[in-house]
Amino acid sequence: MTQGLFEFLKKQDVEYIRSFNFSKVSSIAIGGTVSLVAIPSDISSFIRTLDYLSKNKIKYKVIGRATNTLMLGDFYDGVIIFTNKLTNYFAAENTIYAECGTSLSKLLREVSALGYGGAEELYGIPGSIGGAVFGNAGAFGKSISDSFVEGRFYSPIDKRTLIITADEMNFSYRHSIMKEREIILLSAKFKFTNKAPDTIKAKMRDIILKRVNSQPYHEKSLGSIFKRCSDIPTSRLIEELGFKGFSVGGASVSMKHAGFIINSGGATSSDVVELVNIIKDKIQTVYHLSVQEEIQYF
Structure with missing residues (x-):
C-alpha cells in the first residue's frame, strides 16, 4: 500500500488498520492477513474511498459482516472496505430506509416495536443489509426481495449513484443484479406490513427457536x-x-x-x-x- 493511500484515508477521517487478521471478524474464524482494511463512517467518505481505489487501480472488496465470505490463502494484497459503521436508518409509514452496513436482524428487531412486520422469517440471518440484498438472502419461504422497494447504488466505473427499483433488480433465488454488474449498495428502501408488535415479536421468537433447534446456530x-x-x-x-x-x-x-x-x-x-x-x-x-x-x- 502506498503512503498516498494512508494520507488520503487520514484526510477523509476514514479509520484504517494495516496487516489485519481477517479471522478475527470471520464468522467461521478463518482468514489470513489483509494488507489494509478501511472503515468509513459515512456514505460520502465511503464513495470517496471507492473512487480513490478505483482511480489508482488498487484491488479492493466491500464486506459487510463477513458472515458468508471465505478468505482464500494467507494474504490478501488489497483493501477490504468494511461497512459496519454505515448503519443509519429511519422509519416512516411502514417504510424503512437503511444504510448498507445495517445489521438485518438488528433492524428487524428494532422496527418490530413500531409494528413493522412481514419479514419475520429473515430474523436471525446474521449479515448486513448490503450482503442480504446482494445474495437475495432468504429463509423459511421468505426473501429480502419480498420487502425490497428500491436501492441507492454506486457505480465506481461511472462514478455516479443510481436508483434501482425492485423490478429492475433481477431478483431470483440467491441472486440479484449486484452479481451481474459492478455496483455497490449504499442504502435501501423496504416496505413492511402493519402488525401488532407483540405478534411480530412472537413470530421472531419462533423463528429463532427453529434456527437454534435445526442449525448449528x-x-x-x-x-x-x-x-x-x-x-x-x-x-x-x-x-x-x-x-x-x-x-x-x-x-x-x-x-x-x-x-x-x-x-x-x-x-x-x-x-x-x-x-x-x-x-x-x-x-x-x-x-x-x-x-x-x-x-x-x-
Missing part, C-alpha cells in the same frame, strides 16, 4: 454453504450420502444440519474448499446434480 460457520439445486434440499442429499460429521482437517459437516460446514478446530480455507469440492463431486456422481455454493470467496 452457535457454532463457527458461514451459514448455509450450498444453494438448493433441485426440489430436494441440498442438505438432505448431503445427509443421505453420509457426510454428517465428515471432516477435512478442522472443517466438518455439521451433525445438526448437513448444509453447514463448521470450524471444529484449527480449520483453514483449504480445508473448507476441499470439503466443499468432495461434497459437490459426490452429489454430481450419485445424483447427477451440479451444486453451487451460496457463500462468497476472495
